[in-house]
Amino acid sequence: MFAPLLSHPWVYPTLEVVHFLGIALLLGNLCLLEARVFGLGATLPLEGLARLSLTLAVLGFTLAAGSGLTMFASQPQELLVNRAFTLKMLLIGLAGGNALWFHLRGSLQRLDGTARALMLLSTLIWLGVLVCGRWIAYV
16 A cells, blocks of 8 residues: 555655654653653743643654554564564553553642653653664664
């Protein structure tokens, strides 16, 4: 289905750039919010910063997911048996569950030890996603 589209020499590299941009927006904004949750930039209002950084993080995730799904569609058989890809998908699921837990418990309002632990866990999971994404080509 997507193979003819991806046979053009510029399409796949363009998708990779969009994917990378999405990851940068996602991880960069989560790190910014985490820094604020841990007390850096305490003079910045948390509510406004959270609204901006989470909006940009969701935009980043949308770009990464859309481009990732398109790249996946070009070679699903190879990717489904790739251990790095499988681990990447598992970690993305864990990141989603962690984000859901973070927001459902009202962590931004509490800013307690659990909020900080969930925020740090989120960043570590997303860094794992990033590492697995790079390993896909080598496993």
